[in-house]
Amino acid sequence: MDSTIKHIGVFTSGGDSPGMNAALYAITKTAEVNGINVSGFRKGYEGLIDGDLVQLKSHELQKLTQKGGTILKTARSKRFLELEGRKKALQTLNVNKIDALIAIGGDGTFKGLLAFSEICDIPFIGIPGTIDNDISGTDYTLGFDSAVNTAIENIDKIRDTAESHNRVFIVEVMGRDSGYIGIHSGLMVGADAILIPESGTDFINLLGKVKNYDSEDAFLIVVSEGDEIGADLVSSKIKEVNPNVDLRITKLGHIQRGGNPSALDRMLGIRLGVEAVKSLLQSKKNVMIGILNNQLHLTPFNEVVKQHQVNKELHELLELFGT
Amino acid sequence: MDSTIKHIGVFTSGGDSPGMNAALYAITKTAEVNGINVSGFRKGYEGLIDGDLVQLKSHELQKLTQKGGTILKTARSKRFLELEGRKKALQTLNVNKIDALIAIGGDGTFKGLLAFSEICDIPFIGIPGTIDNDISGTDYTLGFDSAVNTAIENIDKIRDTAESHNRVFIVEVMGRDSGYIGIHSGLMVGADAILIPESGTDFINLLGKVKNYDSEDAFLIVVSEGDEIGADLVSSKIKEVNPNVDLRITKLGHIQRGGNPSALDRMLGIRLGVEAVKSLLQSKKNVMIGILNNQLHLTPFNEVVKQHQVNKELHELLELFGT
Amino acid sequence: MDSTIKHIGVFTSGGDSPGMNAALYAITKTAEVNGINVSGFRKGYEGLIDGDLVQLKSHELQKLTQKGGTILKTARSKRFLELEGRKKALQTLNVNKIDALIAIGGDGTFKGLLAFSEICDIPFIGIPGTIDNDISGTDYTLGFDSAVNTAIENIDKIRDTAESHNRVFIVEVMGRDSGYIGIHSGLMVGADAILIPESGTDFINLLGKVKNYDSEDAFLIVVSEGDEIGADLVSSKIKEVNPNVDLRITKLGHIQRGGNPSALDRMLGIRLGVEAVKSLLQSKKNVMIGILNNQLHLTPFNEVVKQHQVNKELHELLELFGT
Amino acid sequence: MDSTIKHIGVFTSGGDSPGMNAALYAITKTAEVNGINVSGFRKGYEGLIDGDLVQLKSHELQKLTQKGGTILKTARSKRFLELEGRKKALQTLNVNKIDALIAIGGDGTFKGLLAFSEICDIPFIGIPGTIDNDISGTDYTLGFDSAVNTAIENIDKIRDTAESHNRVFIVEVMGRDSGYIGIHSGLMVGADAILIPESGTDFINLLGKVKNYDSEDAFLIVVSEGDEIGADLVSSKIKEVNPNVDLRITKLGHIQRGGNPSALDRMLGIRLGVEAVKSLLQSKKNVMIGILNNQLHLTPFNEVVKQHQVNKELHELLELFGT
Structure with a gap:
């Protein structure tokens, strides 16, 4: 177990999707049990750049598993695409003594982390959150x-x-x-x-x-x-x-x-959130947590791709019922 | 009590709205208790013209109070705008020995009944059904x-x-x-x-x-x-x-x-449906049943108009909250 | 218009019911537009006794019209039944310079206000909130x-x-x-x-x-x-x-x-909340705001009674459908 | 492909569960496309014994994917536990020239089929339907x-x-x-x-x-x-x-x-229903269709057991969040 992690940062990025708040709850609760603080950056990468963060408490998040959207807000950040922006984000992490970072978002979010890893060597973990279910490495995305x-x-x-x-x-x-x-x-x-x-x-x-x-x-x-x-x-x-x-x-x-997350998305948020923190404790880094064939599964960021999931069985169903 | 009524015809017309099936249930149940048969014409005035009807049974309708839309289907009928169409409708009523007619629809539906009353003298009763709530003589329309x-x-x-x-x-x-x-x-x-x-x-x-x-x-x-x-x-x-x-x-x-009717619309359908049959038994004719100031209220068809219901109180609320 | 009111206190009491938060929003918004501050007492009369209050802002409440329960929390207060408790509550009002009080609750709540009025002469307004709909002076109670x-x-x-x-x-x-x-x-x-x-x-x-x-x-x-x-x-x-x-x-x-308030309860909360503040501005006091026959209606607290609303029409429907 | 199957019988048994009607739709549609008739037995094994059956048409079932419960009704049958009852059921199958049987239910249902297979050698296929999710061979049961x-x-x-x-x-x-x-x-x-x-x-x-x-x-x-x-x-x-x-x-x-089936249960009903008919066409018999690790999976009836699915990961989550 990696006992060097004392402070995790977390943020949501890209489009919001139901289940993000359940994941935030699970991350924070699991961290707290392991003696780790959690700070949430607001508005995705923008909050990282601007140092806009709040401390997260599982006791408050516990009541929000049923809430759609993301309480941390989200955004698409043009500034983070530039090295200048990423340097500011690094500074934020240093100033706030963040030891690890968990991001919830789509494939663009993970590409951002990959670029960021060139100048920042703390461990990053990704959680797939998008209603489109178009990311490799997981059967379901949050939402x-x-x-x-x-x-x-x-x-x-x-x-x-x-x-x-x-x-x-x-x-x-x-x-x-x-x-x-x-x-x-x-x-x-x-x-x-x-x-x-x-x-x-x-x-x-x-x-x-x-x-x-x-x-x-x-x-x-x-x-x-x-x-x-x-x-x-x-x-x-x-x-x-x-x-x-x-x-x-x-x-x-x-x-x-929007709307309250379904049963499956709440459970997915909880499972992925717990595993994100556990992966950090096991010294994993730069991987996305997914559920493949009903099992927790890690995929390195550089292997995560946007993927059409309409497989052979679905194509057959389409032909049978929809044409 | 008007004991000459033995067979009521009912139809839904204009746009469908949630609560129509609850009204059909209430009409049929009330009629049955009074020894009256109910036939439902399908597709609004089209069914009247074409003699497309089914017998309604309260035992079957009872399970459908929660169903949106109208099981009798609805339509807008160009043919009924012509005298020729109305004559065919009259023939249908005669052939099937219909003693009274209840129509659920909007102001256009009631205008149709008014025109029909020139050649047909059985009693007509109207029930306001439209999601737009734009009919005079009732605080709420079905839907x-x-x-x-x-x-x-x-x-x-x-x-x-x-x-x-x-x-x-x-x-x-x-x-x-x-x-x-x-x-x-x-x-x-x-x-x-x-x-x-x-x-x-x-x-x-x-x-x-x-x-x-x-x-x-x-x-x-x-x-x-x-x-x-x-x-x-x-x-x-x-x-x-x-x-x-x-x-x-x-x-x-x-x-x-669409969608399952709300509590209010189910109750409205039941109240208006019961009153429609009771009005017929009291020899009322050519009136629309509404709820005005929380009381059942009858308005003659020729006084029913399309009406904006945005009153003074609502305008003040709009100014206070929405501008 | 009563320009002496600068600071309104509000609280929810008795059982919680959906629509209470919408009423709080309407009260606060209407007050703000008229240059009046609003403080919310937490946990009903308990908050009045203990001086447990928060400032309310319409901008924050605006997002909570769809939320069930009451953000001010509610409770039944044994202490307020005693003169001792009511004296402490009076002290709270004086210390915080509260010019008027709006309470959302059931008939017990209004009885409390009536007793309180013996030692406190600022104006009180009541809003009926209970899922049981068993209060005279209004066709609908919140919830x-x-x-x-x-x-x-x-x-x-x-x-x-x-x-x-x-x-x-x-x-x-x-x-x-x-x-x-x-x-x-x-x-x-x-x-x-x-x-x-x-x-x-x-x-x-x-x-x-x-x-x-x-x-x-x-x-x-x-x-x-x-x-x-x-x-x-x-x-x-x-x-x-x-x-x-x-x-x-x-x-x-x-x-x-519990659960998100229905359309009717949100609107009822808004209408009653607005009227509560307007009534204060018109120097009304010790009345409950209700909706009777679809119109806003004021009933003095001492005339508000617990009332069965199952009227003749409902009894006939019961006999027709439910026996 | 097994071209000897011309007429499939289907029934629901045990407790009802949301998604059963979607499965009936998928079975019927897939059968029709392959030139096979489908008859539905009412009230589970009771309908088999009494010869109580209706022809199913995909065009009608198509509108009922969103309906909870089972349109074929369901029951627990004491008579089928006796050889006498099973012999009558066999007679029903012979008289109606049923070539194959699909049952939707729980582990008790499949035990019944196993006993029935001793005197009846047409192929049986099972689909797991119970809200308790306590059957081996599938990650999810219908409902x-x-x-x-x-x-x-x-x-x-x-x-x-x-x-x-x-x-x-x-x-x-x-x-x-x-x-x-x-x-x-x-x-x-x-x-x-x-x-x-x-x-x-x-x-x-x-x-x-x-x-x-x-x-x-x-x-x-x-x-x-x-x-x-x-x-x-x-x-x-x-x-x-x-x-x-x-x-x-x-x-x-x-x-x-009860209630309308969720997205997952509708999809599960469709996937399992299609696969049930395809399995028959591939001469499979006496197997239950499940989804294991997100893949369609067949389990012989004699290996299907009642199973607690609370696995190690769930126990850890319970310890983390629920104690």
Whole structure:
């Protein structure tokens, strides 16, 4: 056990995601039990640069496991991309006698740590937090399960209206260029068609179905956001083949990003947070903690990549249910 | 008591709204207790014209009080606007020996009944169902409370993200040209600014605030949809005065229309449904049942108008909290 | 306008109820706009006695309209029942130069204020907060609508299981000796039987139904808590007439008291909170603010009584649907 | 591919659990795509014995992925425990020309299939469905994630009240003799103490904490149901050491069993349902489909055992957070 660590710094970076506060609780509690102080930097790398930090207490965080977003706030930092910014961050760490750093964020966050490690040799640990679930080295990222739960609860509501009117509804879900939220939420709501970036922009099946759509039932389409996809594009394609169709669009938008974390995300935050501190005590450094095949798993930062997780099984499900 | 009524027809028309199924349950149960059969016409006036009907049983409807939308489906009927369509509807009523008709819908629905009453002299009763709460003669329409509950639950989620990033968020809610959902949901979530059609398009206060917005906290704007309002317009106005602002838009859209009815809407459906049948038994006709000042209240169809309900008290609240 | 008021004290007392924080926000915001400071006493009358107070800021409370419970905490105070305690409370008010007092709580809270008014002549205003909705002078108390929404969401879940097994389920809801939550939630979930204190303990109808219950469907009973009622009593009565019945009991308990306030309770908190301050500015004193027939209404404390609100219309609905 | 299968029978057995309907949808859709008919037997083994079956259509099931419980109903069958009952079930299968059978249920269900296989040689496939997550061969059973989500949403509500009053709250969750729901929900809500059957009945730590409890904050205890555990026992132990403590109990009860399935349970139902049919097409028989380490996994019925899943990592978390 590494007894040299007396003071851990922690921050959240990139987009916020549900479960971040549960992870902060677990980190702080585990640290306290091991006699370690925890300081939280506010607004991601910005707080590191500006020395904007608060002491974290597990007793206060304990009540916040159910809170969405991040109490430390988050931001994207342009200054940290410059060596100048990173030098200031190093100074903050030195001044505050921080012995180790834990960051919760996406692949960009870990790239930042990798760059930072060139001038700072205290150990860094990463925890994957993004609703898009597009990071290698873990089956789940913090926030994905909450985002999908929010998506399906709301698509269920839309089904009520779609069935009351026998209408075509296109619901657009988040995911940036990943269709992971799209395929999951589409399957879970029993959608008639599911369109995700990974399956290409071949609309033939969909348009064939909608061309002959007789308005005798609802027709529910779930589509991922994206450059060559998205609800507006799908809508215009449909109107080309069936101009009279009674069609509505809803883009779920940012409601998918907030809200109380789901059971899975709270547990994930706790498991990853505990393991982050334990890894530091075992002298690990510059690794991301993930859950692979239901087991805790460490991946070096330089091996963490942005990754599409739509695997063979999911592609088969898409073909079976969504086309 | 009017003992000549043996068979009531019922249908839902216009946009669907949560609570319609609870009303159908109450109508059917009350009718059964009084020895009256109930038939439900599907797809609003379309079902009347086409003779598309099913027998309703309270035992089956009892389990559906919690279901959003309308199990009878709904539609807007162009054919019923023509005398030809109304004549066919009359034929359906005669063939099926319908003694009275109850319609759940908006002001357009009641106008349809008024026109129909020129050629059909069985009693008609109306129940106000629309999420927009824009009908005179009732403090609440079926669906409004559910829509607002859905809106605020989702705006609460957006607040998590807005506060995590110290961002400006514009959330657009429904209401067609009524700001009733907008002002209510805006007040309920503690919005920094609330914009509704009734308050005009004077953005001076808002722009003054946002111009000096320092990104030290979230700034949450709730805006109603509408021609001279809406999230896109507000967004472009803001960007004129503060081009660098970190701003996001979410339009809640159709999620506000569906979903399980709230407590208030279920109770409203039950109260109005019971009273509709009791009114028929008391030989009432061509009236809409509403709740005014917490009491059951009947308004003749020709006095029912589309009405903005943003009263003096609400305007004062808007001025106090939302500008 | 009463310009002598510069500093308002506020506290929550009795059982907590959803909407209290929204009321605190509205009070503070309205006061600030009128140049008045607001201090919050913690733990009800205990904080008044002990001088345990914090300054309230609308900017902070604004984010908490959606939070259940009360951020000021609440308690029942034995000390305030004694003159000694009230004298200490008076001293606290004098020391802190409190010009007026707003209390959110139940009928016991207002009785306390009445006793206090004998030795303290600053104006007091009351806001009714209790999930039981058993106070005269208002159609709704803060928290009732939230409690019923929580009850029905959970009874809906129980219906899933009841119908999957064709079982008899008895669900006990809160209300102390008032059946208001019971009758509302029972009607809203389409219960087969509803038992409330106000309808007496005549189980004849229920037992007749259950005696012949053939397990071909679910049978859902909603019963209020109470001395001569409650789930256990109903269960033992049923087992007397049908010993082999497959029966389950769930007592919803304290989940009905917490949770994010519903739309109606947030709005109620805001309306009552604003009016409390406005009433002070209009030199009103020793009155409770309520909503009667959808209008703001003031009732002198000495006329506020604990009241059963199960009126004639509700009794008829009970007879129609719940027996 | 096994082309001899033309007609699959399916049923749900034991306790109902959220996700069963999603599994039925996936089974039926996958079968239809492969030219196979699906019949659903009602009320578990009872329907097999009595020949009570309905044809399933994926088009209808598609809308029910979000519905809790099981549309086929479920039951525990004493008759099937007798050879006589199983012979009748065999006759039903022969008469209806059922080529294969898929059962969704717990370990008792699979034991029934094993006994049935002695007289019936068509292939059987099992899908694990129980909220208790106590079956070997799968990381998750259908319904566990939904039950935990329901538990934590409601414990979050209870926290509001506990914190408003600075009270001790004991919340009892389900799990029969398994503490899996208990430890998960306790960790997820930031409980001050978590008691589960697997950790024994050593209350020393808890009682030490509560003895000195000063009512300066809430104290939240999550405890599993069970013979030597449970809320009532914990309550009486606490009152022995601290008779004046302000303590409340809530037993969440059957609300944990119903409700719309969570995202994870819908996906689990779909994955397991698809794989059940694919396994039949690959001539598999008498196996349960599970997800082990995130991969589909088959376990022969005679190796499926009731299993406590509280592993080493969970025990460490319990020690860290819950004692």
